[in-house]
Amino acid sequence: MPLTINGTERTFDGDPRTTLLDYLRRDCNLTGTKKGCDHGQCGACTVLINGQRINSCLTLAVMHDGDAITTIEGLGDPQNMHPLQAAFVRHDGYQCGYCTPGQICSAKAMLDEAALGWPSFVTPDITGEVRLTRDEIAERMSGNLCRCGAYSNIVDAIVEIMEAQR
Ligand code: FES
Ligand code: FES
Numbered sequence: 001m002p003l004t005i006n007g008t009e010r011t012f013d014g015d016p017r018t019t020l021l022d023y024l025r026r027d028c029n030l031t032g033t034k035k036g037c038d039h040g041q042c043g044a045c046t047v048l049i050n051g052q053r054i055n056s057c058l059t060l061a062v063m064h065d066g067d068a069i070t071t072i073e074g075l076g077d078p079q080n081m082h083p084l085q086a087a088f089v090r091h092d093g094y095q096c097g098y099c100t101p102g103q104i105c106s107a108k109a110m111l112d113e114a115a116l117g118w119p120s121f122v123t124p125d126i127t128g129e130v131r132l133t134r135d136e137i138a139e140r141m142s143g144n145l146c147r148c149g150a151y152s153n154i155v156d157a158i159v160e161i162m163e164a165q166r
Helices: 020-027 083-090 100-115 134-140 151-165
Strands: 002-005 008-011 046-049 052-055 068-070
Touching: 046 100, 052 100, 083 100, 083 151, 100 134, 100 151, 134 151
Parallel strands: 002 068
Antiparallel strands: 002 008, 046 052, 046 068
């Protein structure tokens, strides 16, 4: 079964019970994607599938026939960081860093969702323009937990990139 991971075509022919998370980490050696809870509760395993965020622990690799998957390694690397990665560094948006790949993948998709006008639970007027306030960002990132409590700096990093994209 073909799929594309960070721009490289691959073939999945493993056990159909394999989660996408285990496939990425174990079979593709893409260990930037983290296993926190393995139950869809922490967001550490967030990756992008066709540009949309998903908890890779909650989906099977075999369900992604033909999909384009982007992990943190596909967003950037230390020599050529994605703007969000650089902003997380500038704003100290992490401590241990375990949640960080998931936070950054999630933030990337979240900014795209807001740009498309998708409302969140705290959007005051779902028929109006989406304005990404800090409360909006916190709500939209609430699926990504940080045990180190770097939330305020994570939001600072995202705000910087949001303002740069205006
Ligand atoms: S490891 Fe997937 S949500 Fe926690
Ligand atoms: S930086 Fe440690 S869990 Fe978020």
